Amino acid sequence: MISITNLSYAFSTSPQMPVFSRLSMNVRRGEFISIVGASGCGKSTLFKIIAGLLRHTGGELKVHGMISDDPSSRLGQVAYMPQQDLLLPWRTVMDNCLLPWELKRKGSKAVAVKNIREMLDRFGLEGTERLYPQELSGGMRQRIAMLRTLAAGNELMLLDEPFGALDAITKRELHRWLLELWSSLKQTVLFITHDLEEALLLSDRIYLMSGGSGGVQEFSVDIPRPRHYRMNYEPKFIALRENLERRLHESIY
Numbered sequence: 163m164i165s166i167t168n169l170s171y172a173f174s175t176s177p178q179m180p181v182f183s184r185l186s187m188n189v190r191r192g193e194f195i196s197i198v199g200a201s202g203c204g205k206s207t208l209f210k211i212i213a214g215l216l217r218h219t220g221g222e223l224k225v226h227g228m229i230s231d232d233p234s235s236r237l238g239q240v241a242y243m244p245q246q247d248l249l250l251p252w253r254t255v256m257d258n259c260l261l262p263w264e265l266k267r268k269g270s271k272a273v274a275v276k277n278i279r280e281m282l283d284r285f286g287l288e289g290t291e292r293l294y295p296q297e298l299s300g301g302m303r304q305r306i307a308m309l310r311t312l313a314a315g316n317e318l319m320l321l322d323e324p325f326g327a328l329d330a331i332t333k334r335e336l337h338r339w340l341l342e343l344w345s346s347l348k349q350t351v352l353f354i355t356h357d358l359e360e361a362l363l364l365s366d367r368i369y370l371m372s373g374g375s376g377g378v379q380e381f382s383v384d385i386p387r388p389r390h391y392r393m394n395y396e397p398k399f400i401a402l403r404e405n406l407e408r409r410l411h412e413s414i415y
């Protein structure tokens with residue numbers, strides 16, 4: 163699905179100081195991959211490159227097997243949920259969720275509305291379609307933003323810290339919900355997080371980014387699915403978390 167070889171990126175304001183270089187990773191169809199790393203190491207920048215919002219300054223990026231040096235060719239191919247939920251405050255929940263349809267104009271509006279109603283029910287958000295984002299809780303807003311990302315109908319989803327600002331209980335609920343959704347939809351997910359337990363609970367593999375010329379380290383999460391929070395206390399989970407924590411610490415200091 164994604165193949166990245168020796169990728170580098172530098173902002174034009176500091177061309178001598180690349181945000182990252184020598185970055186290589188692969189993502190297979192249907193995988194759940196988390197990306198962790200110190201603040202500022204370039205995780206969101208990488209997502210913007212994959213989504214087609216920025217052009218990489220070196221190396222090779224293949225999405226769906228195609229080498230794409232022109233970022234605009236990737237626009238609309240990848241569903242991208244940035245760190246802020248970016249729901250439009252003047253639009254109702256339904257009108258926010260209809261945005262991908264408005265941009266693509268694929269199929270009839272009536273069908274798009276019907277699909278979104280079904281998704282709202284499935285996401286536990288029935289009865290919210292006429293509400294405005296400011297009338298929703300943080301957890302509901304995140305689910306609406308994710309529903310909108312899914313409604314774009316792309317096979318590849320980039321989720322940038324979608325649960326970063328939520329309390330522990332809501333986060334757990336949304337983890338369960340996201341895992342169920344992922345196993346039924348079979349989408350490919352790239353997920354940025356600072357929460358190592360979250361990364362271990364959700365992912366098939368984890369990439370630890372170092373920034374600069376530090377590249378990435380890869381960790382396989384060899385824990386059977388379906389996963390549950392009780393697994394956090396199992397020796398294998400604890401050992402993986404300790405290893406990841408240590409490597410993260412080493413990547414910073």
Ligand SMILES: Nc1ncnc2c1ncn2[C@@H]1O[C@H](COP(=O)(O)OP(=O)(O)OP(=O)(O)O)[C@@H](O)[C@H]1O
Binds near residue numbers: 205207208
């Ligand atoms: N538009 C910009 N112009 C110049 N530098 C930028 C710009 N946007 C981001 N940066 C810098 O690029 C680096 C990487 O930023 P990025 O947001 O990708 O990091 P991150 O790993 O996602 O951080 P966090 O975990 O805090 O979200 C940072 O040092 C940031 O200050």
